[in-house]
Amino acid sequence: MTSLLFGLRLSRWGITGFSLLALVLTFVQTVGFYQIAGHTPGGRAAFGASMTRLAAQLVVLFPPPLRPDTVEGYVQFRGFQPLVILFAIWALASATGFARGDEERGIVEFALAAGVSRPALVASRAAGFGLALLVASAAAGAGFVIGVATGGESVRAPGLIEACILLVAVGIACYALALLAAQLATARAAPALAGALLLVLFLANSLGRVFDWLSTWRWLSPFHYYELSQPLPPGGYFDVRGLMVPLAVAVAATAVAALAFIRRDLGAPLVRLPSGPHRLSRDATNIPLWRVPVLRGLYERRLGLLAWSAGMAALAAIFVALTKTIVEVLLSLPALLPYLSIFIHQQLYPAVLGYTYFDVAELMFAALAITYVARWSAEDTDGRLELVLSEPVSRAGVVLERMAVLVVAGIVIAAVSGLTLSYASHQAGIDLSSQRVIAASAMLVPFALVFAGAGSLLAAWNPRAALALVGAFAFASYLDNELATIYKLPAWVHDLSAFKLFGTPLLTGVDNRSLALMLLLALAGLGSSILVMQRRDVGA
Amino acid sequence: MLVEMAVAAIRASRLTKDYGSGHGLFDLDLQVSPQEVFGFLGPNGAGKTTTIRLLMGLIHPTSGGAYVFGLDSGRDAVEVKRRVGYLPGDVPEFGSLRGSEVVAYLGGMRGRIDRPTVRALAERFDLDLNRRFREYSSGNKQKLAIVLAFMHRPELLILDEPTSGLDPLNQQEFYALLQETRDAGATIFLSSHVLSEVERVCDRVGILRSGRLVKVAQLDELRHIRVHQVEIEFAPGSEVPESRLRSTLGLEDVKVDGNVVTCSVHGSFDGLLHAIAGSKVTNLVSTEPSLEELFLSFFDEPRPKALPS
Structure with missing residues (x-):
C-alpha cells in the first residue's frame, strides 16, 4: 500500500496534467460541436458529412467515426480517439520513468532496501498507473458531461462509462508493454525501445486499416481492441473483447516484466549485448x-x-x-x-x-x-x-x-x-x-x-x-x-x-x-x- | 615611478545574498591574496556554496560586490572564468558521455585542451576517461570534476568541498596536488566542513556560521580551536595517572571510570602524551568533533535539539 501511494505521489503532476488535458479536450470538443453543428437536424447532418470527409483523410490515424452528426459520435472521434494516443504517450513516459528513470535516481534501490519485493514494487506501480488512468478517464468523462450540459442535452451514462473504461484498458496495456520492453534494454535505450514497440503496435493497427497485407497483424495491437467498440454514439456498440484482451495483455506483460526485473541486476538490462574488451584511456577525445x-x-x-x-x-x-x-x-x-x-x-x-x-x-x-x-x-x-x-x-x-x-x-x-x-x-x-x-x-x-x-x-x-x-x-x-x-x-x-x-x-x-x-x-x-x-x- | 599594488585574488565587500527567513549570506568582507590557500569552513547551510556561487557570478548579490583579480565577478564573468578553475559541490550529470568527451566538451569551451595536464591528472587519480559518465562511481565522478577544475592550470581555483566522495588515498593525493598547485603560483579557495582538512592544506581559514563570517583565523589560531574527544583504556591493574591528567593544560572534562579515562583535548596532543607517558595504555581512541559540536564549544552557539546535552 505504501509503495502504491508513493508511486501515486511521484506521478502526481502527470495525473494532474493528463486529467486536465482530458477534461479540457473533451469539454472543448463537446462545446465546439454545438458551436459548429448547431441544434438543427439539417445543420448537424451537414456537419456530420464534413466530418466524414475529414475522417477519410485521417483514416491512417483514427478509425472512421460513427454518427459524427451527433455530439456523442463527434466527441468519440475528436475527443476520445486522440486521448488514446495521449494516454499511450503518458504510459510510455510513466513506465520507462519508473523502470529505468527511478532506478537511475536511486528511488528503486531505496524501495527495495526498505523490504519491498521486486514483484510487489512492479505490481504497485502498475496498479498506481491504473488508478491514475481511472482519474484521467473520469476527467475526460466529466469534460464531456459538462460540455453536454452547456448544450442543454443529457448524457447516456452506460455508453460514457464504457468509453472511459476502454481508455483505461488500452492505457494500462500500453503501460505494461512499455514496462516489459524497458526491462530488456539499457537505461539509455529503454525509452526508445519501448517507444518503438508502442509505435509499431499503433502503426500495425492504423496502417492495417489501409494496407491489406497489414490487416492480418492488427490482432497483435492493443489499439485494435479499443476500436472494436464505439460505445458513446447513439446506436453504438461495446465489444467485451475490447476490454478483456487489453486487460489480459496488461496482466501478462506486467507479470513477465516483474519476472524480468527479478532476473536482471539493478541498473543493468536483462539482455546484455556482448561488448569488446575495454580500453583504458587517460586522454581527452581527439574528435575536433x-x-x-x-x-x-x-x-x-x-x-x-x-x-x-x-x-x-x-x-x-x-x-x-x-x-x-x-x-x-x-x-x-x-x-x-x-x-x-x-x-x-x-x-x-x-x-x-x-x-x-x-x-x-x-x-x-x-x-x-x-x-x-x-x-x-x-x-x-x-x-x-x-x-x-x-x-x-x-x-x-x-x-x-x-x-x-x-x-x-x-x-x-x-x-x-x-x-x-x-x-x-x-x-x-x-x-x-x-x-x-x-x-x-x-x-x-x-x-x-x-x-x-x-x-x-x-x-x-x-x-x-x-x-x-x-x-x-x-x-x-x-x-x-x-x-x-x-x-x-x-x-x-x-x-x-x-x-x-x-x-x-x-x-x-x-x-x-x-x-x-x-x-x-x-x-x-x-x-x-x-x-x-x-x-x-x-x-x- | 609607479608602484603597482598586488591585486587581491578574491575580494568580497559587504557581499550579501538574502534568500529570506534568515537564509543566505550577509555582509561578507573578505580578501584572499594571490598564492594563498584559503579555507572556507562552516557547517551545512552556513553559506559556503552561496559565497562560491557569488564569486563565480552564477548568482547575483542582493547587495555588495565580489571581485576576482579586481574584476567584478558578475559584470566581467567571462573574463573572470578564463582565470578560474571551478569544482562544484555536486558533480552534474553527463549521462552517457564518456569522461574523455566531457573533458573535450568543457575544455573545448576554453578554446584548447592541455592534453599532457589532462593525462597527468587522470593518471594521478587513476581515472579511466574511456568510461561513460553514468558508469562512474561517485568517487570517480569527483575525480573527473577535479580534472575539469585543474586541467587548464588556472590562476585561481574555487573548490566546493573538493574531497567529498574521495577515498583516503585519493584525498592524500588531492592534498599533494593542492600543495603543488599553490607552489606553482596559483591561489586556492576551498570550502569544507572538515576542520582537519582545512587545517592540513590552508594558510588561512574563514569560519562561516548562519551566513555570517564569524572569524578569519591563521593556522596557529585554528589549532587552538581544534578539540578532540579522547578515550584511553589502561591495562587492567595498572595505575591510572588521574592527577597528572587533571593538571595538564589543554585537557578538560577528564572523567575516570575504572581503567578507562575520557577527556577533551584542546590544541596539541603533547600534554596528553606527556601525562600518560610510562603508563600501560591498551587502547586510545581520538574522535574529532563535528563542526556543530565545535561551534557549540568554541562560539557558545545555542544547542540544536538534535545534539545531546
Whole structure:
C-alpha cells in the first residue's frame, strides 16, 4: 500500500496534467460541436458529412467515426480517439520513468532496501498507473458531461462509462508493454525501445486499416481492441473483447516484466549485448567537433538527430504511400465529388499530403522543440549549466548556442524528410512542385522555433516548470487554431497559433506575413530568454 | 615611478545574498591574496556554496560586490572564468558521455585542451576517461570534476568541498596536488566542513556560521580551536595517572571510570602524551568533533535539539 501511494505521489503532476488535458479536450470538443453543428437536424447532418470527409483523410490515424452528426459520435472521434494516443504517450513516459528513470535516481534501490519485493514494487506501480488512468478517464468523462450540459442535452451514462473504461484498458496495456520492453534494454535505450514497440503496435493497427497485407497483424495491437467498440454514439456498440484482451495483455506483460526485473541486476538490462574488451584511456577525445560551438551540441545529440531524421523520412514515405489510397477512398464517395472538384488538376495530392503528412509533421516538430526544451531544463536542474557557465562563455552565448543547435537539427530533419517526400512522391507518380516541397519543409523550422523560443524563455525563467508550461503552450496553440474559427476569435488571437501560421504551404505556398510572424515570435522568445537568463541565479 | 599594488585574488565587500527567513549570506568582507590557500569552513547551510556561487557570478548579490583579480565577478564573468578553475559541490550529470568527451566538451569551451595536464591528472587519480559518465562511481565522478577544475592550470581555483566522495588515498593525493598547485603560483579557495582538512592544506581559514563570517583565523589560531574527544583504556591493574591528567593544560572534562579515562583535548596532543607517558595504555581512541559540536564549544552557539546535552 505504501509503495502504491508513493508511486501515486511521484506521478502526481502527470495525473494532474493528463486529467486536465482530458477534461479540457473533451469539454472543448463537446462545446465546439454545438458551436459548429448547431441544434438543427439539417445543420448537424451537414456537419456530420464534413466530418466524414475529414475522417477519410485521417483514416491512417483514427478509425472512421460513427454518427459524427451527433455530439456523442463527434466527441468519440475528436475527443476520445486522440486521448488514446495521449494516454499511450503518458504510459510510455510513466513506465520507462519508473523502470529505468527511478532506478537511475536511486528511488528503486531505496524501495527495495526498505523490504519491498521486486514483484510487489512492479505490481504497485502498475496498479498506481491504473488508478491514475481511472482519474484521467473520469476527467475526460466529466469534460464531456459538462460540455453536454452547456448544450442543454443529457448524457447516456452506460455508453460514457464504457468509453472511459476502454481508455483505461488500452492505457494500462500500453503501460505494461512499455514496462516489459524497458526491462530488456539499457537505461539509455529503454525509452526508445519501448517507444518503438508502442509505435509499431499503433502503426500495425492504423496502417492495417489501409494496407491489406497489414490487416492480418492488427490482432497483435492493443489499439485494435479499443476500436472494436464505439460505445458513446447513439446506436453504438461495446465489444467485451475490447476490454478483456487489453486487460489480459496488461496482466501478462506486467507479470513477465516483474519476472524480468527479478532476473536482471539493478541498473543493468536483462539482455546484455556482448561488448569488446575495454580500453583504458587517460586522454581527452581527439574528435575536433567538441571544440566547435553548435557542432558540439549536434554531435552530442547525433543519435537523436539520426533517429528523428529516419523517423520523419519514414513518415514521409508512409504518407506518400497512403496518399493514393486515401485519394481513392475520397473519390469513391459520390457525395464528395463536388467538394473534390476544387482540387482537380493536380491539386488533390498536395491537398491530401498537406493535410495529412504536414499536419503530423507539425506535431512532430513541435515535439522536437519540446524535447529540446526538456533537455535545457534538465541541464539547468542537474547542475550541468552551472558547470558550463564556470567556463569562459557568456549566458547569452549559451542560450544562442542552444537555439542554434535546434535550428541546424531542424534544418537537417526537414531536409531529409523533404527529400524523402519528393523522392517517394516521384516514385509513386505524384507530381509535386519541388519549390513547394522545399518551402513547406523549410517552414517546419520556424514553426518549431516558435515553441523553442517560448521554451527557452520558460527554461530561463523556471527550468523545473518549463517542460509542463511549454507543453501547455503547444496545446494552447493547437487549441487556438482549432477553436479560433469556431468561437470567431479575433484574427490576432488566431495568428498567435503557430499551427495557424504554418498554413498550407504545400498547397498554397508560403505566406510571408505568417513566416515573418513566426520568426518574430521566435525572436521575441529568444531575446527575452537571454534577458531573463542574464538576471537569474543559476544553481540556486 | 609607479608602484603597482598586488591585486587581491578574491575580494568580497559587504557581499550579501538574502534568500529570506534568515537564509543566505550577509555582509561578507573578505580578501584572499594571490598564492594563498584559503579555507572556507562552516557547517551545512552556513553559506559556503552561496559565497562560491557569488564569486563565480552564477548568482547575483542582493547587495555588495565580489571581485576576482579586481574584476567584478558578475559584470566581467567571462573574463573572470578564463582565470578560474571551478569544482562544484555536486558533480552534474553527463549521462552517457564518456569522461574523455566531457573533458573535450568543457575544455573545448576554453578554446584548447592541455592534453599532457589532462593525462597527468587522470593518471594521478587513476581515472579511466574511456568510461561513460553514468558508469562512474561517485568517487570517480569527483575525480573527473577535479580534472575539469585543474586541467587548464588556472590562476585561481574555487573548490566546493573538493574531497567529498574521495577515498583516503585519493584525498592524500588531492592534498599533494593542492600543495603543488599553490607552489606553482596559483591561489586556492576551498570550502569544507572538515576542520582537519582545512587545517592540513590552508594558510588561512574563514569560519562561516548562519551566513555570517564569524572569524578569519591563521593556522596557529585554528589549532587552538581544534578539540578532540579522547578515550584511553589502561591495562587492567595498572595505575591510572588521574592527577597528572587533571593538571595538564589543554585537557578538560577528564572523567575516570575504572581503567578507562575520557577527556577533551584542546590544541596539541603533547600534554596528553606527556601525562600518560610510562603508563600501560591498551587502547586510545581520538574522535574529532563535528563542526556543530565545535561551534557549540568554541562560539557558545545555542544547542540544536538534535545534539545531546
